[in-house]
Amino acid sequence: MGCERAYIPYGRQNIDDDDITGVIDVLKSDWLTTGPKIEEFEQAFAEFCGVSHAVAVCNGTAALHCAAYAAGIQPGDEVVVTPMTFAASVNCVVYLGATPVFADVEPDTLLIDPAEVEKKITDRTRAIVAVDYAGQSCNYDTLRAIADRHGLVLIADACHAIGGNYKSRLVGSLADLSTFSFHPVKHMTTGEGGMVTTDNARFADQMRKFRNHGISTDHRERVDKGVWSYEMTDLGFNYRITDFQCALGLKQLGKLPEWVERRQAIAQQYDRTLKTVSGVYPLSVRPDVSHAYHLYVVKIDSQMSGAGRDAVFEKMRNNNIGVNVHYIPVHLHPYYQEHFRTIEGLCPVAEAAFRQVLSLPMFPGLTCREVDRVMDILKKALGNKL
Numbered sequence: 001m002g003c004e005r006a007y008i009p010y011g012r013q014n015i016d017d018d019d020i021t022g023v024i025d026v027l028k029s030d031w032l033t034t035g036p037k038i039e040e041f042e043q044a045f046a047e048f049c050g051v052s053h054a055v056a057v058c059n060g061t062a063a064l065h066c067a068a069y070a071a072g073i074q075p076g077d078e079v080v081v082t083p084m085t086f087a088a089s090v091n092c093v094v095y096l097g098a099t100p101v102f103a104d105v106e107p108d109t110l111l112i113d114p115a116e117v118e119k120k121i122t123d124r125t126r127a128i129v130a131v132d133y134a135g136q137s138c139n140y141d142t143l144r145a146i147a148d149r150h151g152l153v154l155i156a157d158a159c160h161a162i163g164g165n166y167k168s169r170l171v172g173s174l175a176d177l178s179t180f181s182f183h184p185v186k187h188m189t190t191g192e193g194g195m196v197t198t199d200n201a202r203f204a205d206q207m208r209k210f211r212n213h214g215i216s217t218d219h220r221e222r223v224d225k226g227v228w229s230y231e232m233t234d235l236g237f238n239y240r241i242t243d244f245q246c247a248l249g250l251k252q253l254g255k256l257p258e259w260v261e262r263r264q265a266i267a268q269q270y271d272r273t274l275k276t277v278s279g280v281y282p283l284s285v286r287p288d289v290s291h292a293y294h295l296y297v298v299k300i301d302s303q304m305s306g307a308g309r310d311a312v313f314e315k316m317r318n319n320n321i322g323v324n325v326h327y328i329p330v331h332l333h334p335y336y337q338e339h340f341r342t343i344e345g346l347c348p349v350a351e352a353a354f355r356q357v358l359s360l361p362m363f364p365g366l367t368c369r370e371v372d373r374v375m376d377i378l379k380k381a382l383g384n385k386l
């Protein structure tokens with residue numbers, strides 16, 4: 001088999017010599033963790049998103065936990081969430097003893113439907129967690145108005161959307177708190193890593209403590225001041241990220257804008273080809289967003305296309321195309337069914353979409369020829385003649 005048939009994953013990181021040098025420099029320095037690279041990365045990231053504060057943590061799940069904690073979510077509270085996401089977006093609510101309340105998504109974008117959010121609000125609701133599914137920002141003006149009307153905190157799980165914007169406003173600045181992941185499959189990586197952005201100084205302080213056991217000073221502050229004593233004032237966690245990870249993050253952030261452009265160009269190439277394929281539809285993109293394309297998701301209508309999603313998935317995988325399915329609706333996971341009695345039928349739009357969606361390969365290193373190969377194999381999987 002030649003390289004022509006090599007496996008194409010659905011996502012892949014991009015690491016160059018400049019990234020490697022950045023990491024090595026930190027490994028040779030005095031500070032491997034709680035050092036100066038943390039703040040440097042946080043400041044660069046805050047500037048990139050046009051906000052005043054960014055708090056770096058060890059992964060995107062920790063970022064969500066920090067954000068939910070800063071939002072003041074407590075046992076007895078309800079939080080409105082979307083089913084069309086990775087479980088972590090909802091788990092953060094459960095970590096704090098609160099109850100997730102699922103609001104269904106819009107059929108064409110699979111973003112949380114503001115009208116459904118409104119229906120789920122009670123006098124116990126404390127917050128909304130919106131997810132920028134696939135990389136397109138939610139309808140934040142409408143969500144903001146709902147949150148303000150009911151006194152709720154608006155959290156954006158923006159793990160898919162870094163580098164995008166909504167009505168010319170930057171992702172990371174669209175909610176009270178926005179969270180990011182730097183897992184290798186995301187737009188930029190630190191191996192494992194995460195970030196929360198906010199314009200609220202009190203939230204930022206609370207999260208800085210929360211990531212360090214609920215202690216008010218960190219190790220370096222105490223070294224600098226020549227003191228040893230510290231006080232734990234809240235119950236926190238060790239959610240710290242290392243300096244060498246932040247060095248990698250800084251290098252990656254510099255390359256992010258060109259990577260997002262490349263993702264958008266790949267999406268256009270898919271869009272153009274799919275116009276000629278019946279029964280396979282890309283999700284709608286609203287005109288007021290710049291889509292960051294963490295994922296390129298299509299819906300397969302088996303009536304029109306001649307093959308169902310599962311059959312297409314299997315045929316493409318057998319031909320070395322790393323397609324994937326995002327996501328099993330969170331409320332259908334056994335844990336949620338058992339603990340929150342969330343049964344099938346709760347979110348019919350998300351459930352129907354789940355049976356049809358397929359994520360095609362999408363990462364900046366994907367070549368035009370590889371995109372063509374993905375499209376040829378998709379057509380073959382549907383039974384169309386090449």
Ligand SMILES: *Cc1c(COP(=O)(O)O)cnc(C)c1O
Pocket residue numbers: 059060061062085086088089131157159160180181182183192193194
């Ligand atoms: C990746 C991801 C997370 C979790 O991030 P980790 O860094 O893997 O913990 C949470 N929410 C969404 C939408 C994600 O895509």
